[in-house]
Amino acid sequence: MSIVIGGLAQFFLYAVAAFAAQNAVFGRSLGITSIVQMVEDPGRDSALFCLLLTLVQLLCAPLCWAANLAMASLSLRTVLRPLAFFVISALVMGLVLVVFRQAVKGPRGEKIARTLGPATFNTCVLGTLLICAVQNFNLAQYLGFALGSGAGYFASVLLVTEGQRKIDRRSVPASFRGMPVMLIYIGILALAVYGFTGHGLAI
Secondary structure: OHHHHHHHHHHHHHHHHHHOOOOOOOOOOOOHHHHHHHHHOOOOOHHHHHHHHHHHHHHHHHHHHHHHHHOOOOOOHHHHHHHHHHHHHHHHHHHHHHHHHHHOOHHHHHHHHHHHHHHHOOHHHHHHHHHHHHOOOOHHHHHHHHHHHHHHHHHHHHHHHHHHHHHOOOOOOHHHOOHHHHHHHHHHHHHHHHHHOOOOOOO
8 A cells, every 4th residue: 555655656746846946948948849839829729738648658657667668778769769769759659649539520530630640749749758768767756757747837838928918019129020929938937937947047
């Protein structure tokens, strides 16, 4: 019983860490391009994108954990690991696509199919899985970190979207409107999140 409680505690601890201090976007700069594209294109369904990204990460986590254990004795594991994780992500995407095509028909199903590719082959997914592997996380930590990263990614999308709405005003100088002020805003948020990790100034 204590093993189960310990595993659940690790799961939630690493989920919270990935959501806050190790935020995939603001702490690691993973998937920032996709977020900027989603904010710039109001036709994109941010919630669906983040849901699929989180689902793929969660399904990939146990498979990548097992693959990382299997490659532990290989001398070229640092080279083979990204390739193996990429193949696993592709296989999981194919499985998810087949399931959703059977379960969801019509325009909604087509929208899911179009969104699934970018949500899978995203630096946030591969980066999160590689961080888990490099840190030698156990299975509970893999799953918690994957879930927390997905939730943190969605929170980042909401913050950036709201930020764009707030700073899209005439008070912003003409030369800073659009992408420049958005990158400044993201940089300030990244510094705020970076402070959660406890790093001091390198002076």
